[in-house]
Amino acid sequence: MNIIILGAGRVGESVAESLVTERNDITVIDTNPDRLRALQERLDLRGVTGNGIQPSVLEQAGAPDADMLIACCPMDETNLVACKVAHDVFNIQTTIARVRSPEFPEESALMSRAGFAVDAVIAPEVSLTNYIRKLIDYPEALQVLEFSQGLVSLIAVRAISGGPMVRHVISELPQLVPDIAMRFVAIYRTDERGQDHQIICDGTTRIEPGDEVFVLAATRDIRRVLDTLRRRDQPVKRVLIAGGGRVGLRLARDIAGHCRVKVIETDAKRCEYLTTQLPADTLVLQGDSTDEELLEDEGVRDCDLFLALTSDDEDNIMGCLLAKRLGAKRVLALINRRAYADLVQGTQIDIALSPAQTVIGELLAHVRRGDVEAVYSLRRGAAEALQTVARGDRKSSKVVRRRIDEIPLPSGAQIGAIVRGEGEDAQVIIAHHDTVIEPDDHVIVFVPHKRMVREVEKLFQVSALFF
Template identity: 60%
Template structure:
């Protein structure tokens, strides 16, 4: 696809990097020529310096031949105007806008063809809040992703001493916990993927990706970790867009202490957030402040400021002072790779949380959901099997036949069949036959394999 990306900031850079790795033709527009030169040297793309909402700049960027515009500049106004001009002046068929404001939602008439012509909305702040909400709902997980309209969940867990998975095989776990059905799709040991079969033995420290039905997920996590400790007390550092949205959503459900450095921001938060949220003016990296506010009693400490270094320091401090679990928001990918799984339990990359939303609009075939895993190295994909046994590579085939045809290491994690209220989540067995309109959830260990997997979901030209 020919894709124009407006904005070379952290989100724009991550979007461009992900799309370039899949052999798309990418052009990035940004006012900063030095930033563009740096991107051109590092990635196989073209940079165009200038104001991205000017038709002359869009013309130089090849907007007339573009299949998609991804507008992820800093300001909402810039992204809205860019989508409108791209649609009306250049006839770009698909437009995606990064919008921070909660006033704009996908499907709003104001974003329709007669309005700003935005087909899809991406809001990084809302994506992060939703991501953290799932970690609170399932506190023993490192990552929780939804598929099949929320009926199937892909979960990453780290195996700890005493876990039912530790020093046993996948088959052993299934025999011990028949009421906790799940499918292990990947195991990582010291950053290297381990072959995943029923006889594979799992060790302490392994990162395990498993798929389970939503209604059974809590039973699976209890079986894996030997218990379930709900989150009741949270301390968060940073009262920006992410912190305030999360506090608003969680108020009344858990006890919240929010630390914000800026006095004027504290005053604003006091007018916007419910009274049960305790707002503290101070520095999240202040050891005395954390100790005075009993961070040791916290089930979860969240570092959500815009400063990576502050987030890392405050999280490490909270962990040392006794917080049960710490999560840090990290913009720089190199930092996230370094600290994930160390003193800091979970590092969240804002850019990576939105990549999946974008990729679902770029994918070929009938792909309805995409999630980026392991900082973009791997992927989980949900596609729909269309056609019949004559026109489809999936329909009428068994799981054994399909996995033989898939690239090495790609695993079918679950099949979602039917519509509500009779929707079923099926764990794959070798003789299970795929039917028309089944949703298949697959784990893809390498992005290089994505195109081949997508072709499996494309029907032949004889299908109407």
């Protein structure tokens, strides 16, 4: 696929990095030649220097032959205008815009072909807020991702001693927790050198303390699934947020009615603004989140969750490490640099969250071949979970009317759940080896390596020539 990415900032860079690995032809437009040069030296893509809303620049970037434009510049106006020019002048089939303002929702008439011609809107701040809110609702989890209008969830959790399934093999699940349907789709274990490795996940696999376990289950059963792998944590009631930017403000506003919230912000003017936007019982403090005395005075030892959400990776890491040392029960750091996120994940920092990775899945759903409805990027981009629709019949499809153990999935990939039917009649089926896939089933697949995605997509593509 020929894809033009407008903007080589943090989001644009992460999008380019993800799409280049899938053998797409990528061209990045940016006004900063130094940033483009650095990107070209690291990735197999082409850079064009210029203003992406100008037709001449888009033409130089190959717009007449492009399949998709992803506009992720810092300014909403630039992204919206670029999509309009791309569609009206070059007839680019799919346009995606990063839009921060809530005034331009995706369903608005302004986004239609007659308006700005935006096919999909990505809003990193909204995605981050939703992601973190799930972790507040389920503090035991490392990740909670929903599929099929929220009917099915994929849960990542760190197993610890005390859970009914820990130190037992997966085949014992029906006896240990007979009333919960779930499917273990992946287990990652840390070796003696501190390296994570995926281990074989079948009926003979024993779940050990410290394993990072991915489980698919009906959303209504999330709480009970978590209870099988670790002791239940106390509900999150006290939250300390370091950073009152867009994400910090949005999250504080969202959880204010459910938790006691304190926000630490360094900028005095921003603090004044925050006080006008947040409820009166939300305490806004001017200060440095890496100030040990400040954290002690504000009772960080008593907080259930410390969230470092500033724009500075180093401050977020140091703030979390300090909060953890001072007694915070759980800490989350927002980290833009992927190398930093890989370095600190699983250490004293409970969760290292990359903002760009939370929106990559929304983009990938438009890039994927076949009838892919949802994509989530997992383990900092190394793995994926996708929801695709099985189309055709036994003659035209490699999956329809076949048992799961008859489907030639790549090694390590697993079909975890199926949603059959629509609306109130939808039925969640946790997959087993003898489950048969029917036409129009929504199938949720865990893929441990991105290089396997294309093979999985081909399995679900309908072919008139396949017999």
